[in-house]
Amino acid sequence: MFGDLDDLYQDIILDYSRNPRNFRKIESPPARVVEGHNPLCGDELTLYLLMDGDVVRDVAFEGAGCAISKASASAMTTAVKGKTRSEALKVLENFHDMVTSGNAEVFEDDKLAAFSGVHKFPARVKCAMLGWRALESSLSSTDDESGAGVSVEKKTITTE
Amino acid sequence: MFGDLDDLYQDIILDYSRNPRNFRKIESPPARVVEGHNPLCGDELTLYLLMDGDVVRDVAFEGAGCAISKASASAMTTAVKGKTRSEALKVLENFHDMVTSGNAEVFEDDKLAAFSGVHKFPARVKCAMLGWRALESSLSSTDDESGAGVSVEKKTITTE
């Protein structure tokens, strides 16, 4: 009914944005906290990441962004929970490839494939990547010895 | 033979430029000295002015400029010698009107009329005015009490 719009705003994306998943705080410490910021629109997203050694034990987010960013962050949290650091980064890489190329092959049978329509909207790729870039930044930081979470002040999400 | 060029480079102008009149120094003091500078080409002209009360007793110049500037400065020296300050300024005003408008009426039967062709060459009006502007600046300065000439360091000729 809406052409390209249907590709972008698939039902699952609308659902995830109206009812975001893992949309909550995780206490910090022990969680790491990263604030992602999209300079194009001014939207901000706070990501909470709780690691268990090399494994993502829990991940959640808060913030008021657009439908794409909320849905994508929701999908991200469900996709990486339980994954190791390097597995999570691999998913991120594939996700980025998909939203810039439109090729959803890797994600067949996966909810993440719903985001392949984003590639037709170059100005919205940053929206789809906001939560993921916050994750990337959080994964690359390390917990300090006391076990307290590392709080990265604010991370501007500039690369798509 | 040369169309507009003949209007610009009239015989008298060529003569005045090849054999400039009053092309010499006047000792200072008592003469006032002004350096005129045309920023468009970098040419510089030094004007020497010797007043006798309100009257131009002697006026001369030196410098390496284009044919128009040398001829015009030559003509200026012969035109204003013996004139009062205000008479000289009036000639200057008429001369400026002529080289910008082309109207040579005031100078009928006068060598200054030869410069009316300059108005067809707007980029050269500053050349024709260089010596005159130096004169204007010199006339507007005053000799100090000791009778020593006033040396205006350098005057940039910016207005046409």
Next chain:
Amino acid sequence: MPETTSSQKKNADAVDWRKLKKDFPILDQQVHGVPLVYFDNAATTQKPRAVIDSMSSYYLEDNSNVHRGVHELSNRATSAYESARKRAAEFINAGDTRGIIFTRGTTESINLVAQAWGDANFKPGDRILLTEMEHHSNIVPWQLIAERTDAELIYVPVTGDDGRLDLTRLEELLSRNVKLFAFTHVSNTLGTINPAAELCAMARKHGVTTLVDAAQSAGHMPVDVAEIGCDFLAFSGHKVCGPTGIGVLYVKGEMLEKLPPWQGGGEMISSVDFFKTSWNEPPYKFEAGTPNIAGAVGLHAAMDYLDGIGRRNIFEHDRELGRYAWRRLSEIPGIRLLGPADERIGLVSFLLKDAHAHDVTTFADQRGFALRGGHHCNQPLMRKLGVASTVRSSFYFYNDTDEIDRLVDVLIQIQKFFAG
């Protein structure tokens, strides 16, 4: 602020606005399979054919470098460039071409004042007064120079969603060791028209230098620097139907001599030595290097075009559209409209319930509407209003109420789509 007299009203009614639209070839196109409706005029205006052709003709017939040449093309280029300057002086009633400096745009004009005048004039503890509704281009240059000179920024508050300056506080703010008051003539987010002449008069009373950001007013209403009484005024070519890459900084006569040079290079000098340089006269002193000659030619054509219609007529036309849009948009349940309900330019900023500004603009784009979503380079104001972004629909004389009606229909669809 422009007054409407009945005779001028008649003029605006007499203009054939539909016919003018035909002067803009870009507007006659489909995007995503539907007709384009261009409602992003506050970001940049479209260009009439006369403007586009003027620049092509310049390059096809007269192109040369300016000022220092004596050959025919150089004479033509110089006179084209200088007559654009003369036209710009008329456009804002500057009286004198010496005070018309060509820059890249409003932003560069403001940076010139901040870095050249500001650097020479601000001392530690001096205050720079801005307003909370300034565009980033009228904030960041002052932050940079404030940091360099240890001056301090203070702000005239904005009252809230109805987006007016709180003028009750102005007198007191001006008396706090303020050196410069820089404010926008028209807000690019709220649509507010500030009483520029009144603000400048108050500043003058306190000996405060004034800069008016006319980016949003110059193409939309009569702008008269003599009437406003400001010391500096800036606007951009691309927002007045002219090309990108050209703008104007107006400097009042008495300021000109005191303004130090900013960029160094060709044209702005009188004489250069290896170790010492003397400056050319204004305005050349402030224009280093080869200027945007074709840009000035295009701007000249744009100013002719706008004044051919009459900026008062344009103002009235756009104001009607703004009021109409305000009324029609108010019908959408849960919409939040920002800025004053009247005394505004033809521009509306709003938020739909349940739909983020960027989702709205993406959706509307697919329906042919060019809207802008975001912070509109007004982040501090947005934070104050408690929003990250708004949707902005900004009109010009080639827009009409029919387009607004269609927009309202699409917005209602969008609202439903995202509310679910």
Next chain:
Amino acid sequence: MPETTSSQKKNADAVDWRKLKKDFPILDQQVHGVPLVYFDNAATTQKPRAVIDSMSSYYLEDNSNVHRGVHELSNRATSAYESARKRAAEFINAGDTRGIIFTRGTTESINLVAQAWGDANFKPGDRILLTEMEHHSNIVPWQLIAERTDAELIYVPVTGDDGRLDLTRLEELLSRNVKLFAFTHVSNTLGTINPAAELCAMARKHGVTTLVDAAQSAGHMPVDVAEIGCDFLAFSGHKVCGPTGIGVLYVKGEMLEKLPPWQGGGEMISSVDFFKTSWNEPPYKFEAGTPNIAGAVGLHAAMDYLDGIGRRNIFEHDRELGRYAWRRLSEIPGIRLLGPADERIGLVSFLLKDAHAHDVTTFADQRGFALRGGHHCNQPLMRKLGVASTVRSSFYFYNDTDEIDRLVDVLIQIQKFFAG
């Protein structure tokens, strides 16, 4: 410096130069009743139809503001602007678009480095090394920042009428607490081609930052920043067949992060508060306000056009013209030719006996020749050479030997006319 190999030689011979001239409508006209011969290419080059049309098309079809919009036109404008940046990176082999900053031209590019980098890096007593053959645009910005920071200017001498840098002194000069060495790739008055890579290598050895003024080289020969090894390089659109109002500053990767912002405003920020701002990533950090979008589009078309011909071919063509002109002009009794007899670009500067440069250019103009007379924004050099002005005839690929023959005839006439 470009080398001629026999295979490339063949390429230049294979180009149909006469046909290329037809791409420049402006050249097909009469001035003062005679055919125009445009020999003022060092001041600005003419524009091929493809460049003019690219900008018209942009305004007729795609015009919008860039970067922050999500609608169709804004996407098109953004991608046009950013693909011009990519093309500029290729044009000078910059590798990365992050180091391509769009400015108004060479002059603004140099001012950016002087005011942003220079201000942060020069300390009292530091030295800025220039050469005696620099254009005012590569002198005055350094004088201004030297005065602000109490740094000092020193100059690499020029040898004399044959116009080469005295490189025997360079090593010693570089060791005198020099922070930055800024030099022109090609002299706009002498035609000298400086060995840029060699100069940069020497500077690097002494830990000295380098800036290359490529205004006269970028459109006339292959320019490769990787090969040159400079930290900064600047050129202007209008001298490479592109429009006025656009130019490039190249910044080497490792310099980018250390370069503070210069102008403040829209686009260059990441986040703005009333009192604090964080910057966007390069190159956006250095581009405040609405850029010259159409200018970038035109520059893109110009770079495509030039590289379609091949800048090595252009270089060889122009060098042949330069050599031919030098030979023919030498026949005129009493003429004084400046600059090296070979290893030069297609440009000759000279003085006739008995005729002042401006009288020569005025006269030649009436015969259809666009020459430039004056100091060519090289006053300090002129003073050193003991002249106030020269006549300059500068060639491009659309010129030919026939035009030069006609010029020589006219110069002989002029000589006679003024000698009497």
